[in-house]
Amino acid sequence: MFFDLHNPRANMRNICRSIVLAVLLPGLNALAADSTKELSWSSVKLEGAHLQLVSPKDKDSSSDLFFGKSGILTITSCSKDTCVGPVTAWKIENNRLKTGYKPDEGSALINVTADKLTLREPSGKLVVYAIKSRR
CATH class of the missing domain: 2.40.128.20 (Calycin beta-barrel core domain)
Structure with a gap:
């Protein structure tokens, strides 16, 4: 994940995407x-x-x-x-x-x-x- 010190909104968007992926996709692919x-x-x-x-x-x-x-x-x-x-x-x-x-x-x-x-x-x-x- 990339953090931009000058763009906190982009940082929050990246964090939210990561949380959504972590919550919604576990077990989708056990090979992951x-x-x-x-x-x-x-x-x-x-x-x-x-x-x-x-x-x-x-x-x-x-x-x-x-x-x-x-x-x-x-x-x-x-x-x-x-x-x-x-x-x-x-x-x-x-x-x-x-x-x-x-x-x-x-x-x-x-x-x-x-x-x-x-x-x-x-x-x-x-x-x-x-x-x-x-x-």
Whole structure:
């Protein structure tokens, strides 16, 4: 934001625009979150959660994650009329969400709201999930 010492009306206009944008547009684009910052997973209860992929995804596909007890993760992936539902493992380790049976770098938590969760994968790609339910 630019401030002009000789034009207080322009300054007030810029401040008002910023406030309007901050109030009206949060959550409009979860990817607008600062992707360089990482949040702690300690505040997110994944056990019992159902997440649904929002972005990026193909037009005729869907992906749902169901986080069960004891580190069980059920993934339902559909493409057109075909769905698969593998069962794998999940854990939080070194502030990363790790899924599957082979160790990897895991996903960093970038943003979490009441209805969305944004992750950064080890490749740097941002992934957004809708939080469908929590138990």
